[in-house]
Amino acid sequence: xxxxxxxxxxxxxxxxxxxxxxxxxxxxxxxxxxxxxxxxxxxxxxxxxxxxxxxxxxxxxxxxxxxxxxxxxxxxxxxxxxxxxxxxxxxxxxxxxxxxxxxxxxxxxxxxxxxxxxxxxxxxxxxxxxxxxxxxxxxxxxxxxxxxxxxxxxxxxxxxxxxxxxxxxxxxxxxxxxxxxxxxxxxxxxxxxxxxxxxxxxxxxxxxxxxxxxxxxxxxxxxxxxxxxxxxxxxxxxxxxxxxxxxxxxxxxxxxxxxxxxxxxxxxxxxxxxxxxxxxxxxxxxxxxxxxxxxxxxxxxxxxxxxxxxxxxxxxxxxxxxxxxxxxxxxxxxxxxxxxxxxxxx
Amino acid sequence: xxxxxxxxxxxxxxxxxxxxxxxxxxxxxxxxxxxxxxxxxxxxxxxxxxxxxxxxxxxxxxxxxxxxxxxxxxxxxxxxxxxxxxxxxxxxxxxxxxxxxxxxxxxxxxxxxxxxxxxxxxxxxxxxxxxxxxxxxxxxxxxxxxxxxxxxxxxxxxxxxxxxxxxxxxxxxxxxxxxxxxxxxxxxxxxxxxxxxxxxxxxxxxxxxxxxxxxxxxxxxxxxxxxxxxxxxxxxxxxxxxxxxxxxxxxxxxxxxxxxxxxxxxxxxxxxxxxxxxxxxxxxxxxxxxxxxxxxxxxxxxxxxxxxxxxxxxxxxxxxxxxxxxxxxxxxxxxxxxxxxxxxxx
DNA sequence: GAAATCTCCGAAAACGATTTCGAAAATAAC
DNA sequence: GTTATTTTCGAAATCGTTTTCGGAGATTTC
Numbered sequence: 114x115x116x117x118x119x120x121x122x123x124x125x126x127x128x129x130x131x132x133x134x135x136x137x138x139x140x141x142x143x144x145x146x147x148x149x150x151x152x153x154x155x156x157x158x159x160x161x162x163x164x165x166x167x168x169x170x171x172x173x174x175x176x177x178x179x180x181x182x183x184x185x186x187x188x189x190x191x192x193x194x195x196x197x198x199x200x201x202x203x204x205x206x207x208x209x210x211x212x213x214x215x216x217x218x219x220x221x222x223x224x225x226x227x228x229x230x231x232x233x234x235x236x237x238x239x240x241x242x243x244x245x246x247x248x249x250x251x252x253x254x255x256x257x258x259x260x261x262x263x264x265x266x267x268x269x270x271x272x273x274x275x276x277x278x279x280x281x282x283x284x285x286x287x288x289x290x291x292x293x294x295x296x297x298x299x300x301x302x303x304x305x306x307x308x309x310x311x312x313x314x315x316x317x318x319x320x321x322x323x324x325x326x327x328x329x330x331x332x333x334x335x336x337x338x339x340x341x342x343x344x345x346x347x348x349x350x351x352x353x354x355x356x357x358x359x360x361x362x363x364x365x366x367x368x369x370x371x372x373x374x375x376x377x378x379x380x381x382x383x384x385x386x387x388x389x390x391x392x393x394x395x396x397x398x399x400x401x402x403x404x405x406x407x408x409x410x411x412x413x414x415x416x417x418x419x420x421x422x423x424x425x426x427x428x429x430x431x432x433x434x435x436x437x438x439x440x441x442x443x444x445x446x447x448x449x450x451x452x453x454x455x456x457x458x459x
Numbered sequence: 460x461x462x463x464x465x466x467x468x469x470x471x472x473x474x475x476x477x478x479x480x481x482x483x484x485x486x487x488x489x490x491x492x493x494x495x496x497x498x499x500x501x502x503x504x505x506x507x508x509x510x511x512x513x514x515x516x517x518x519x520x521x522x523x524x525x526x527x528x529x530x531x532x533x534x535x536x537x538x539x540x541x542x543x544x545x546x547x548x549x550x551x552x553x554x555x556x557x558x559x560x561x562x563x564x565x566x567x568x569x570x571x572x573x574x575x576x577x578x579x580x581x582x583x584x585x586x587x588x589x590x591x592x593x594x595x596x597x598x599x600x601x602x603x604x605x606x607x608x609x610x611x612x613x614x615x616x617x618x619x620x621x622x623x624x625x626x627x628x629x630x631x632x633x634x635x636x637x638x639x640x641x642x643x644x645x646x647x648x649x650x651x652x653x654x655x656x657x658x659x660x661x662x663x664x665x666x667x668x669x670x671x672x673x674x675x676x677x678x679x680x681x682x683x684x685x686x687x688x689x690x691x692x693x694x695x696x697x698x699x700x701x702x703x704x705x706x707x708x709x710x711x712x713x714x715x716x717x718x719x720x721x722x723x724x725x726x727x728x729x730x731x732x733x734x735x736x737x738x739x740x741x742x743x744x745x746x747x748x749x750x751x752x753x754x755x756x757x758x759x760x761x762x763x764x765x766x767x768x769x770x771x772x773x774x775x776x777x778x779x780x781x782x783x784x785x786x787x788x789x790x791x792x793x794x795x796x797x798x799x800x801x802x803x804x805x
Numbered sequence: 806g807a808a809a810t811c812t813c814c815g816a817a818a819a820c821g822a823t824t825t826c827g828a829a830a831a832t833a834a835c
Numbered sequence: 836g837t838t839a840t841t842t843t844c845g846a847a848a849t850c851g852t853t854t855t856c857g858g859a860g861a862t863t864t865c
Contacts (some may be wrong), residue, residue, distance in 0.1 A: 117852055119852085120851065120852065121851075122855095129814080129815085130814060130815040130816075131815085131816090131852085131853090132814075132815060132816080132817090132853080132854075132855090133813080133814055133815070135852070135853055135854085136814090136853085139853080141853090143812080143813065143814075144812095144813065144814075145812075145813060145814090148813085148814085155854095160578070162579045162848085162851070163851080163852065163853095164577065164581065164851050164853095165521075165581060166512060166515040166516040166519075166521065166581060166850075166851070166852085167516055167820090167850075167851030167852035167853085168582070168851080168852050168853075169512040169516075169820090169823060169852090170510075170512040170513055170819095170820045170822085170850090170851075170852070170853095171518050171819075171820050171851080171852065171853045171854080172820085172852080172854095173513070173820070175511075177559070182545070182548075195540060195541045198560070198562075199562050202528075202560065202561060202562040203562070206561075206562075210562075211557060211559050211580060212560060212561070213523070213559045214544070214548065214558060214559075214560055215548060215552075215557075215558070216544075216545050216548040216549070218552070232506070233508045234462060234509065234511060234557060235511060235512070242497070244840090252861095262863090266486060272701075292490070295559070315643070319611065340742075341742070341743070341745075341746060367743075370743060370746045371746070373746075374746055376768075395743075396686070396687070397686075397713075397716060397741075397743050399720075400687060400716045400717070400720055400747065401743075401746065401747070401748070402747070402748035404699075412748075418668075424531050432847045450848090457702075465820090465821055465822085466821065466822060466823095467821080467822095475844080475845085476823085476844065476845040477821095477823090477845085477846095478823080478825095478844075478845060478847095479843085479844055479845070481822070481823055481824085481825085482824090482844090485823080486822090487824090489842080489843065489844080490842095490843065490844075491842075491843060491844090492845085494843085509821080509822060510820090510821055510822065511822095512820075512821070512822080513820075513821030513822030513823085513850090514821080514822050514823075515822085515850090515854085516820085516821075516822070516823095516849090516850045516851065517823045517824080517849070517850050518822085518823065518824095519819080519850070584843080585823050633851075650827075784818095785836085
């Protein structure tokens with residue numbers, strides 16, 4: 114292990130005072146350009162960089178932000194989140210902040226993860242996703258006054274910064290597209306409605322039905338887990354109805370994947386016989402059978418933007434002006450069914 | 460923001476000395492059970508927990524370990540790594556260590572990420588994956604004497620701890636299975652051979668050929684990028700040969716996905732006409748067309764185990780006894796082709 | 806050329822914990 | 836009851852940095 118040098122030693126070698134060296138390195142005023150240069154060069158030469166422990170102690174800032182992976186993400190599943198992480202990291206790389214991640218184990222202990230993060234580890238800020246309509250995490254963080262930004266909005270508490278990829282437009286436009294193709298009974302496979310994205314998806318779905326003056330049938334929407342298995346089971350349930358849907362809108366590509374499987378099980382062709390649309394543009398979507406029509410989800414960009422919003426927030430900007438809702442775009446492949454009616458989307 | 464209390468204030472309220480409180484909290488000897496209990500209760504009551512900044516400064520340990528995501532992982536792709544991360548986090552959750560992750564941007568700046576992590580951020584240890592035959596990261600970390608454990612072995616430097624999911628057996632058993640079905644020209648779609656996993660895969664492939672007394676044809680192995688597109692292009696190249704392979708072994712399920720696409724493009728049926736086997740048990744494998752035969756990759760468990768190895772290493776155990784090679788298991792679905800010869804795997 | 810004003814630099818005080826080492830109190834030994 | 840030994844506690848040093856504030860020395864102003 115190479116010998117490490119501290120600021121006092123560096124000052125000694127330079128014949129300067131510690132304070133001067135510190136100011137030079139942190140570019141605070143009160144030090145001439147000449148000595149600043151001299152210090153910087155020496156720091157480079159001797160491989161000095163301030164020990165974060167000392168700095169943190171003095172400045173009372175950890176220069177870390179915490180990210181909590183929500184419980185249902187455990188085990189495989191969503192490339193989505195990896196992409197989000199990469200975006201966040203990308204954004205953070207321009208700042209002095211470090212990203213520390215922890216995975217919430219279960220829904221019950223999830224808040225505990227937040228507490229550990231802010232009360233023990235003392236991160237400067239927090240990020241998370243999978244917001245819920247009523248979200249205890251939002252309440253907790255606002256109560257303790259810790260800066261945070263979420264992926265997704267919520268109905269909880271005072272305004273907070275977020276980036277939200279709007280599931281309403283996915284629900285509305287997807288459903289409307291089916292309507293345009295002449296479908297009158299459209300199934301919706303969604304994750305539980307307490308999740309914000311699911312709630313919004315269902316809202317969009319209803320809005321599209323209403324616009325088309327179609328009745329809402331509660332039996333046509335089933336809430337499942339956000340994975341292939343959920344899609345499989347949910348679609349089986351829909352298809353077993355006496356009056357089954359003729360098209361299925363899904364809250365996620367993984368759900369759509371399972372749904373197409375279920376459709377194939379009944380001897381019908383997913384896409385051609387029963388069209389399906391998913392959400393979030395899973396990378397393997399184009400390789401499914403048939404290739405999956407879906408809605409875009411620029412997760413990487415969202416992550417990067419979340420960092421910007423967080424920085425702005427910590428810089429004193431008002432949360433209200435730090436809320437962004439992004440519209441996903443329809444990505445047409447072929448699972449959405451025939452080209453009967455060409456362009457009829459809302 | 461709730462008022463935070465420090466150890467001095469807690470000691471004052473208890474009528475004890477700071478040192479006593481500290482010892483009680485860290486369970487160092489030299490303090491009676493009675494006062495220890497008293498201190499612990501008071502800490503709980505007043506919501507005190509030691510400021511990590513102070514502790515780190517004094518103990519000269521950061522209690523963080525860094526994980527570097529390798530560059531090619533950027534943008535979507537591998538659920539693999541998320542799973543690994545979850546495993547690592549799971550393992551770490553029993554320890555005082557925090558996980559901080561950074562994403563190496565490009566191969567050139569990757570070492571820079573390591574340097575920042577150990578020289579500036581001063582993590583106590585490091586983890587990474589995607590080892591290479593000649594791996595500068597290994598060299599750097601060993602040189603600086605920082606504890607680390609890798610996912611995958613390497614040919615670089617002195618022994619170090621790792622968990623390796625053995626690609627040799629995937630290459631050998633996959634190829635052997637094709638041989639058992641009577642194939643004599645077997646294609647191999649691998650990632651570049653400087654990656655350890657690819658090198659091992661190719662070794663396994665050659666071993667199987669040798670065992671079956673089949674000639675090795677360099678034209679039959681093509682190195683591509685580790686994603687769907689790589690598989691697509693690689694398989695196109697193989698199929699365009701004057702004497703194309705009749706079966707294709709792939710270094711990853713994503714590659715296999717692209718390969719099956721390429722096969723379908725030529726009007727042949729992947730699986731039935733040209734069988735394909737992948738690696739790493741991608742969660743969507745069962746939903747591909749046809750369902751993908753692959754090799755298991757218990758990434759979550761590997762992550763958890765890596766943490767245990769790391770802890771053992773930091774506890775003074777010799778690196779040599781902290782190396783584990785796990786054999787992946789064949790997961791039969793149907794893309795490996797006909798049941799011509801029933802059970803003929805090695 | 807003296808006074809006023811700027812520029813730089815340095816001494817010392819935090820920040821909050823852990824750890825060493827010596828002292829006091831409690832217990833044991835005789 | 837005195838001494839020896841063990842147990843329990845406390846004072847102070849230390850980790851490495853940033854920041855405040857005062858004081859030289861250089862520069863300008865009249």
